[in-house]
Amino acid sequence: MKSFEELLKSFETYFSERQFPSSPATLYDPAQYILGIGGKRVRPVCVLMGNELFDDxxxxxxxxAAAVELFHNFTLIHDDIMDKAPLRRGMQTVHTKYGEPTAILAGDATFVQSYVKLSAIQPPLLQEVMPLFNRTALEVCEGQQLDMDFEQKASVSLDEYVEMITLKTSVLLAASLKLGSIIGGASKGNRDHLYEFGKNLGIAFQIQDDYLDAFGDPAKFGKQVGGDILANKKTFLMIHALETASPSDKEKLEQLLQSNPEDKIAQVLAIFKNAGVDSWALQLKNEYFEKALQHLDAIAVMSKRKEPLQQLAKFLIQREY
Incomplete structure (x- = not known):
């Protein structure tokens, strides 16, 4: 079994070739541009890890793996348009650099190109891969719509937020692992356990992300702490604070959601700590992490083969950036 780093290097070598035709350049250069911005490539490497868990x-x-990465970048192009985000990983977003109409088309082309990659696999496998890929693609879109819907809702429950995160973030990680396991010839039971491992790990990952945005070290986190607070995002932390804060703190928090004083971040963080949100978030993260590990343990392969996935899981939920 290869480590995540080894598989990442292998995938980067495969994916370094241009993924689009050269003409018309006004369409395909913007699509290729976002692939060059880079990223952790966790999802495509999970496809490789899911395969190697069961076979060479x-x-x-x-x-x-390339299809998954192309699909993921399609969602990023369109998400950036919807969020009006000027930067991604410190570089101009596609719509900022090339204009919104071109970015929409480049995103569409990237989505289609993911199916071009899928069509290259052996037909018997394609019959199993395609339904899972299609279902996941729709679920990610559903999650993004729920996220936008939440911006208009006065309150969101924890269960509603978990459902949104599951669809928007977790299912693609889970599906990446399961798609790889299909290629590797895993049994249905093993595939399903691997999917649940990825789904619960994805939720734990998001809890960690929400936690770092509020309580992370700015020098390690790489961006301003409290960005979600300034944007009034309904994160795990905000939802729990609104549900458990004292009446006076809840009233104050609701007022802060309607205003932007200079010390807004500090005031909200004080309310979070009064409500024990920081320790609660870490406990909730660990609960989902343990669920993930239980499903990984249940997979019927030698423990040695699971070690790279265990190491990846620990990195994702213990990271400080």
């Missing part, structure tokens, strides 16, 4: 790496796993 197959060429088809690289095709599916």
């Amino acid at each position: 790496l197959k060429e088809d796993a690289y095709h599916v």
Whole structure:
């Protein structure tokens, strides 16, 4: 079994070739541009890890990994348009650099190109891969719509937020692992356990992300702490604070959501700490992490083969950036 880093290097070599035709450049250069911005490539590497958990790496796993990464970047292009985000990973977003109409088309082309990659795998596998890929693609869109819907809602429950995060973030991680396991010839039971491992790990990952935005070290986190607070985002932390804060703190928090004083972040963080939100978030993260590990333990392969996934899981939920 190879480590995440080894598989990442292998995927980057495969994916370094241009993924689009050269003409018309006005369409395909913007699509290629976002791929060059980079990223952690966690999802495509999870496809490779899902394959290698059960068998030697197959060429088809690289095709599916590329399809997953292309689909993910399609969502990023369109999400940036919806969020009016000027930067991604410190570089101009596609719509900022090339204009919104071109960015929409480049996103569409990137989505279609993901299916071009899928069509390269062996037909018997394609019959199993395609339904999962299609279902996941729709679920990610559903999650994004729920996220936008939440911006208009006065209150969001924890269960509603978990459902949104599951669809928007977790299912693609879970599906990446399961797609790889299909390529690797895993049994249905093993595939399902691997999917649940990825789904619960994805939720734990988001809890950690929400926690770092509020309580992380700015020098390690790489961006301003409290960004979610300034944007009035309904995160795990905000939802729990509104549900458990004292009546006076809840009233104050609701007032802060309607205003932007200079010390807004400090005031909200004080309310979070009064309500014990910081320790609660870490406990909730660990609960989902443990669920993930239980499903990984249940997979019927030698423990040695699971070690790279265990290491990746620990990195994702213990990271400080």
